[in-house]
Amino acid sequence: MEKAGWDGFEIGAMLRTFDGAIQNIATTLPEDRAYSQSSSFTASVADWRIEKPLFNKDYCIDCQFCWVFCPDMSIISRDKKMIGIDFDHCKGCGICVEVCPTNPKSLLMFPEQKDEESALVEWPKKVKKEKEDEVGEE
Amino acid sequence: MSEIKKIKNLKEFSTSADRFEGANLLCPGCAHSIIVREVLNATNDDLILAASTGCLEVCTAVYPYTSWDASWIHIGFENGSTAVAGAEAMYKALKTKGRLKQPDRVPKFVAFGGDGATYDIGFQWISGCFERGHNMMYVCLDNEVYANTGGQRSSSTPIGASATTTPAGSVSYGEKKNKKDMVAIMAAHGAPYVAQVAPNKWKDMVAKIQKGFAAEGPVFINAMSACTTEWKFAPEDTIAISDLATDSLVFPLYEIINGTELNITYRPKNIIPVRDYLGAQGRFKHLFKKEYSYLIDEWQTRVDAKWEQLQRREEARV
Numbered sequence: 455m456e457k458a459g460w461d462g463f464e465i466g467a468m469l470r471t472f473d474g475a476i477q478n479i480a481t482t483l484p485e486d487r488a489y490s491q492s493s494s495f496t497a498s499v500a501d502w503r504i505e506k507p508l509f510n511k512d513y514c515i516d517c518q519f520c521w522v523f524c525p526d527m528s529i530i531s532r533d534k535k536m537i538g539i540d541f542d543h544c545k546g547c548g549i550c551v552e553v554c555p556t557n558p559k560s561l562l563m564f565p566e567q568k569d570e571e572s573a574l575v576e577w578p579k580k581v582k583k584e585k586e587d588e589v590g591e592e
Numbered sequence: 593m594s595e596i597k598k599i600k601n602l603k604e605f606s607t608s609a610d611r612f613e614g615a616n617l618l619c620p621g622c623a624h625s626i627i628v629r630e631v632l633n634a635t636n637d638d639l640i641l642a643a644s645t646g647c648l649e650v651c652t653a654v655y656p657y658t659s660w661d662a663s664w665i666h667i668g669f670e671n672g673s674t675a676v677a678g679a680e681a682m683y684k685a686l687k688t689k690g691r692l693k694q695p696d697r698v699p700k701f702v703a704f705g706g707d708g709a710t711y712d713i714g715f716q717w718i719s720g721c722f723e724r725g726h727n728m729m730y731v732c733l734d735n736e737v738y739a740n741t742g743g744q745r746s747s748s749t750p751i752g753a754s755a756t757t758t759p760a761g762s763v764s765y766g767e768k769k770n771k772k773d774m775v776a777i778m779a780a781h782g783a784p785y786v787a788q789v790a791p792n793k794w795k796d797m798v799a800k801i802q803k804g805f806a807a808e809g810p811v812f813i814n815a816m817s818a819c820t821t822e823w824k825f826a827p828e829d830t831i832a833i834s835d836l837a838t839d840s841l842v843f844p845l846y847e848i849i850n851g852t853e854l855n856i857t858y859r860p861k862n863i864i865p866v867r868d869y870l871g872a873q874g875r876f877k878h879l880f881k882k883e884y885s886y887l888i889d890e891w892q893t894r895v896d897a898k899w900e901q902l903q904r905r906e907e908a909r910v
Contacts, residue, residue, distance in 0.1 A: 458656075469658045471613075479661055480636040483609045487661075494657040497615040518606040522794050523831050525625040527614045534603040543614025547621035547820075548828030 458491065483532070495543075499526075503546030505563040508573045509539055513560035520550035520561060557581065596802055597636045605798070608633035616659040617651040621827025623817040623834065624648050624733050626791040631702065631731055631813075632662070634801040638699040639663070640679050644672030644714055646706030647740045648733060670714040676703040677726040684727075700805055701728040707748035708738045711772050722781040722810045729804050729811040732774065735819035743822045747772045751894075752887045753875045755822070760878040765887060770894070778812035779848040785809075787847035787857075790816040792834035796845055796857050803847070816843045824874025833872055840869040841899045846906075854905040866892045 469492040476482055489495045516536055521529040528544035530537050539550075546563070554561045558578045599605045611632045618625050624647055632639065639662040643649040649666050652659035667675050680701045686692050705714055710732040718730055737755055738744040745755035749767045754760035758767040779786040785807040789797040797815070804811035818833045820826070825833055837843040838858060845858035867888055870876040879887050 469653075469656065471658060471661050478636075479611060480609060480638075492656055492658055493613055493661070494615040494652070494654075494659040495613040497657055499615045499617075502620060516603065518602040521606045522602060522630070523626055523791070525618065525620075525622050525629075525830075526616075527610045527612065527625075527629070531606040534606060540614065545620035547830070548826075549621055549830055552828045553831055 498542040499545050500542055503544065503566050505546050505548070506541065506544065506566050506568075507539060507546070507548065507550050507561050508564050508568070508570055509536070510560050510562075510574055510577050511536075513556045513558060515556055515560075517555060519553040519555065523549050523553050525549065595636075596806060597634065599634070599798055599802075602794070605633065605794070611639065611661040612652075613659040613661060615657070617654055618647065619821050619827065621820045621830045622647070623735070623791050623819070623830050624651075626830070627731070627733055627789075627797075627815045627817055628704065630791060630794055630797050631801050634798045635700055635805055637805075638697055640676065640683075640699050640701050642666065642672045642675040642679075642703045644703070644705035644709030645669035645740070646704075646709050646733070647735075648704055648706065650740055669709055671717050672703040672705045672709060673714060673718045673721045673728075673730050676701045676728050676730075677721045677724070680726045680728050701726070703728060703730045705730065705732055706738075706740070707732060707734040707736060708740075708746045710734070711747045711774055718778075718812075719781065722778065722783055722812070725809050727809060729801075729813060731813045731815055733817040734774075734814055735817040735822065736771070737819060737822045739819050739822045748774070752870075752879050752884070752891065754878060755875070765878060765884045766875075775812070775814050775846075775848065778814075779851045781810075782851045783810050783812055784850055785811045785847065786814075786851075787812075788814045788816070788843065788845055790834050790838045790843055790845060792831050793838060793845060793858055800847060800857070822875065824877075825872060829872070833869075836864065836869040836872055840864045840866050841895050842866060842869050844899060844902055846902055853909055854902065856902055856906050866895050 760766040
């Protein structure tokens with residue numbers, strides 16, 4: 455999208471999120487919305503990441519924990535199914551990986567440069583339960 | 593009255609279309625946006641929002657961007673509540689005069705503020721809104737510190753926490769005053785609904801937000817917001833820390849209806865010691881030195897006493 459320069463913005467303190475009108479925003483999914491360039495949706499924070507989460511749908515049980523706890527609206531869920539990650543807005547915090555309950559986890563953090571195919575190949579296998587994974591409790 | 597959105601389980605909740613956008617500048621792992629999402633997704637109605645100065649405001653409205661897909665306004669540090677109250681008064685006036693363009697659409701009025709804007713700077717304004725009885729909701733994102741300006745203590749900062757204006761060291765153990773009980777203060781206004789919520793208990797939170805939206809009159813929600821930067825823990829542990837807070841009863845989850853009927857909405861199966869909650873955060877690190885370890889016992893006593901008091905209030909219905 456062509457972006458306006460520093461002097462190209464509308465004068466005033468009001469920013470319009472959309473181009474044109476949307477009748478019912480609460481039921482309009484992001485792909486059907488016409489975001490204007492004032493919406494931060496059109497920006498990216500991908501360069502904040504050192505590690506990125508990758509998603510293996512073979513193990514996913516669609517519990518949606520990652521969706522509800524993602525602080526950056528970066529878990530894409532449609533029709534009650536988790537379908538992917540929005541890498542423009544993901545800041546790589548890792549909450550989705552921590553809350554993932556499956557064994558092995560269906561979301562894992564990888565270095566930013568890692569390509570998805572090789573990550574899927576070396577995905578850890580199911581481990582026999584010996585001790586509970588103590589998340590964040592030291 | 594508009595219909596209440598049906599949210600039976602998390603799968604159903606996940607079909608919500610977010611009205612809060614990514615690429616805001618909140619820290620990775622910030623609980624603020626988890627709370628905001630859970631509040632906004634709890635309804636399908638139109639929203640009129642305001643935010644007081646704080647992390648949420650400075651990070652979601654960085655010119656030329658806005659992260660809000662609803663009418664949103666920011667004025668000052670103290671008056672997020674009155675901005676929304678003014679909009680609500682205008683809405684009522686237009687409705688009475690029959691000048692609303694879409695009278696069948698009933699918007700929800702929500703103000704967001706940090707604990708600085710709620711407990712300290714905006715307190716008088718919020719109190720005024722509650723006294724006048726505006727039909728609005730005030731959500732306090734309580735991270736117990738002025739995180740936006742660099743971690744100064746607020747009146748929400750608990751005893752023993754090291755903040756930049758109450759640093760822990762050889763002569764001091766950090767903050768010396770206990771946290772203000774804002775929930776009780778707001779309930780004392782006689783508000784129809786006052787509740788304490790935590791983002792990790794999403795179902796409890798959504799139920800409370802919906803009850804708040806259904807109530808007629810001012811509603812106060814105190815939302816615990818774990819702050820990865822100022823509480824000093826790793827960004828991925830936000831939910832784990834929130835779990836520790838609710839399970840150790842440092843943040844008990846309860847609601848107060850009409851200022852008198854107190855209901856405890858979450859009773860942890862295993863109550864964990866407060867020591868675990870304190871130990872997980874860098875701001876309480878110094879309490880584990882020998883000379884300050886008595887503070888941990890005091891913490892536990894205080895939390896137990898508060899829990900005891902809540903249970904008594906629930907039983908006595910006062």
